[in-house]
Amino acid sequence: PVAWGYEGDIGPCNWHKYFPKAGGKRQSPIDIDTSATQYDGSFKPLRIHYDSHMCSSLTNNGHTFCMSVNSDQCNLSGGPLEDKYRLLQFHCHWGSDDTKGSEHTVDGHQYAAELHLVHWNTDKFKSADEAIEKNQGIAVLTAFIKAGKEHRGWNHVLSHFKDIKKVQGTSTVNEDFNPKCLLPENQTDYWTYEGSLTTPPCHESVRFIIFKEVVEVSSEQLAQFRSLCVCSSRKRDTGEDEHLVDNFRPIQPLNGRVVKASFQ
Numbered sequence: 001p002v003a004w005g006y007e008g009d010i011g012p013c014n015w016h017k018y019f020p021k022a023g024g025k026r027q028s029p030i031d032i033d034t035s036a037t038q039y040d041g042s043f044k045p046l047r048i049h050y051d052s053h054m055c056s057s058l059t060n061n062g063h064t065f066c067m068s069v070n071s072d073q074c075n076l077s078g079g080p081l082e083d084k085y086r087l088l089q090f091h092c093h094w095g096s097d098d099t100k101g102s103e104h105t106v107d108g109h110q111y112a113a114e115l116h117l118v119h120w121n122t123d124k125f126k127s128a129d130e131a132i133e134k135n136q137g138i139a140v141l142t143a144f145i146k147a148g149k150e151h152r153g154w155n156h157v158l159s160h161f162k163d164i165k166k167v168q169g170t171s172t173v174n175e176d177f178n179p180k181c182l183l184p185e186n187q188t189d190y191w192t193y194e195g196s197l198t199t200p201p202c203h204e205s206v207r208f209i210i211f212k213e214v215v216e217v218s219s220e221q222l223a224q225f226r227s228l229c230v231c232s233s234r235k236r237d238t239g240e241d242e243h244l245v246d247n248f249r250p251i252q253p254l255n256g257r258v259v260k261a262s263f264q
């Protein structure tokens with residue numbers, strides 16, 4: 001597999017050399033210019049049904065932490081979606097400090113982090129591996145995160161981070177945890193548009209659904225995101241671990257796409 005990252009020669013500006021879709025016309029993330037969004041009154045209510053008895057495993061894949069979910073009871077439908085989607089995994093993107101870290105921006109404002117709950121289309125495709133490459137294959141529920149008051153729900157995930165500090169570290173999470181608790185209270189106001197995976201191979205298969213309400217976590221909790229290491233072998237010349245930070249792709253051209261809003 002081809003190595004890619006967020007800085008230097010393997011950074012986002014060169015992804016297209018080995019991952020040609022990264023140079024496509026419907027790439028993500030984008031800036032949401034709220035003055036140019038179009039209200040769409042035809043959206044049905046978003047239906048987010050997650051059960052909490054889903055045992056899952058948390059991994060540090062070297063680019064983010066990934067909570068993979070294997071419950072066929074965690075489903076998403078409605079809103080702008082024509083089909084039913086099943087939760088596959090969730091992960092985040094964050095910065096080296098609280099002033100940056102999100103992938104999407106709103107009127108040029110970047111948040112401290114961004115949560116992606118990744119779902120695949122079970123009506124149209126037989127597997128997530130197939131869906132991830134196909135148009136309408138993936139739906140990502142997205143919430144912005146800013147520094148503020150502590151978020152108790154996040155502690156259920158962060159408490160496992162010591163087990164996955166090193167790359168390829170994996171920890172089994174069996175406790176009753178429902179990822180719905182990580183979403184904002186207001187789940188009726190969101191923006192949505194058609195884009196891509198924000199990491200290689202950048203397949204143009206994603207419908208993003210981005211909540212307007214921002215979730216708060218404490219600065220200390222954000223610092224725990226930054227405690228993950230990028231790779232066990234590589235040591236900085238000072239012998240220090242290299243921490244996984246600034247794992248966000250720069251914003252991409254809109255190329256005429258219109259961002260729809262579920263609210264006026």
Ligand SMILES: NS(=O)(=O)c1cccc(F)c1
Nearest residue numbers: 116118140196197198199
């Ligand atoms: N960052 S993201 O667009 O949600 C994404 C990247 C790669 C794989 C995937 F399932 C989701």
Ligand SMILES: [Zn+2]
Nearest residue numbers: 091093116198
């Ligand atoms: Zn992501």
